[in-house]
Amino acid sequence: MATIEFWGGVGVIGGSKILVQQDGYRVLLDIGIDIPSGGDLFRLPVRPRPGRELADRLRLGAAPALPGLFAPEALEPGSPLAEQAGETAVFVSHPHIDHVGLAGFVRPEVAVHAHTEAVDVLTALAATGQGLTHGEPDWRRLTDHQRVVVGPLEVECVPVDHDVPGASGYLVHTPDGTLAFTGDYRFHGHHPQRSWDFVDRAAGSAVLVTEGTTLGWENPSGRRRDESDVARDFARALEETPGLLLLSLYPRDVDRVRAFLEIAGAAGRRIVWTEQVAAFLRLVGVEQALSAAELPAAELRAEPDRYVVMPDPDDLPSLLDLPVGDGYPGATLVHANGEPLGPFEPRWAPFTDWLAALGIPLRQIGCSGHASQDDLHHMLERLRPATVFPIHTTSPTRLHPPQGMRRVLAAYGARYTFGGDAI
Structure with missing residues (x-):
């Protein structure tokens, strides 16, 4: 049975980390720095302790406590998280810190994937002194609609429109149906058709995990800037x-x-x-x-x-x-x-x-990099998943699915079936 766990993005904007498992094989969608709604304990003027960046975050519950994900040298000596687990692959949706910030701590045998244009951005940042903490993983480049097999799971990279090159959503095809993960996306940027193409490709998925950043924002004018x-x-x-x-x-x-x-x-x-x-x-x-x-x-x-x-x-x-x-x-x-x-x-x-x-x-004079509330609801009408998990938002209850669609408010670290039931 395929299961889903949420290790970030729950009740907050940012920090997405969605774990899909089946038969001991694991796919982690995004691996971002957590941005707590109550205030980031590591915000300026606090400076993370060199060599203890990940260990300190794990101690405070600000990183996912997943065995076999992180390099042992980044953990506390003797940490049980250093033990190997089933085959794991990480898929990054785009090069923003709240989606990729912990990728430098991943153990070398865990494959870390991203769209090739996103990798170009990440390698350029690293070359100019703006790279990830603890170095860069061995990036596996993906192209539009490329698929990667991880045991019984097959992950498809699908471009979306966001405010950074290489932004992608992912379709995780499993024996229990398809999980669609939007990453961060919008329908009012330079390439809106990319996001609508993702919606059409994901239509009828068993599960949709969508960012809902703007659900927590007030917009008195009612007008979406583009x-x-x-x-x-x-x-x-x-x-x-x-x-x-x-x-x-x-x-x-x-x-x-x-x-x-x-x-x-x-x-x-x-x-x-x-x-x-x-x-x-x-x-x-x-x-x-x-x-x-x-x-x-x-x-x-x-x-x-x-x-x-x-x-x-x-x-x-x-x-x-x-x-x-x-x-x-x-x-x-x-x-x-x-x-x-x-x-x-x-x-x-x-x-x-x-x-x-x-x-x-x-x-x-800016405009948002995230889908508007109206566009999120139009997307649901068009995509029609059986179950939707709104994450990456302070107000998930403001996402109102059409009749017949199940909305589930994820709990941090909890495990769910593809039908949305907690295990």
Whole structure:
């Protein structure tokens, strides 16, 4: 009998880890860092202890206590979790820390898979000093619709639309039916058809495990913003900013990076990235990425209206080196889902305090990387699984399945049948 366990993403946004087992064979879907709703004990200014990153997380229940998954040297000496278990394979949906952050601790004999475009992003991050804790696994690259056999389980990689290259959902085909796992996805990005194609390919699955991030969000306007809104608002900000435009954008959103480069170029401006970000972008194919080290400070100060600069959110005093504040009126910072990500981040308050001290208005223009509440419900109508588990959300009860469909609210570490019954 095939079973399902949830070792993350339960009642919180992020941290997805879904274990599917049959006859001693195991498939783990995602292996992310847990982001507890009550507050991450390892958030800044806390620094994880070198060499004890995983062991300390396991001690606090902030990593999955699964035997045979992690390398013994990353565990407490003598830990029972070091004992080998049945054949195991890990499948990562996309390169965001809450879905891949623990992959560096996986024992070498456990295969770790991801879409080839996601692996490109992860290897570029590692090459520029932004890699995973404890190193990189031996990535197994997957292509669209490629299948991997793990004993009686067969796992199919299906692309979806998200705000990072290589985002994929997975279909786990078992003798008890198919489990469809969405990963993180949306229907309003640069490639919405990918997500609808996933829905159609997963139609009629026995089980759907879906992220439901936006179920916990309020949207008073009732209107869903999309990438066309973001592009329009960036173009408008360029037009309305007489001085230097500062930009906070998530570099892993390579589609948006390329769109912004084109929009800025049409407005007669060049985007200037931090050295680390520029190096990363070049490795993922954005060859025209201009590093701050390549632009003389005198040139930037002489003509700030010709540039868009991405500041380093971890080096806020470096804002003083830019043509902003006294003597340089008209600067604005456009926040397009970059870092710091928002008020829930410890870095947000000092970030906005520095902007206020320098008289730099903050203009937020982003859109979500996650499916809207309406799209989630349209997806359910179209996919029609027998059972749905909403995870990766603070409000799973807001997902209302059509009549005849069973919704199950997963408990952490509990085991379920494909019919949704707890064992």
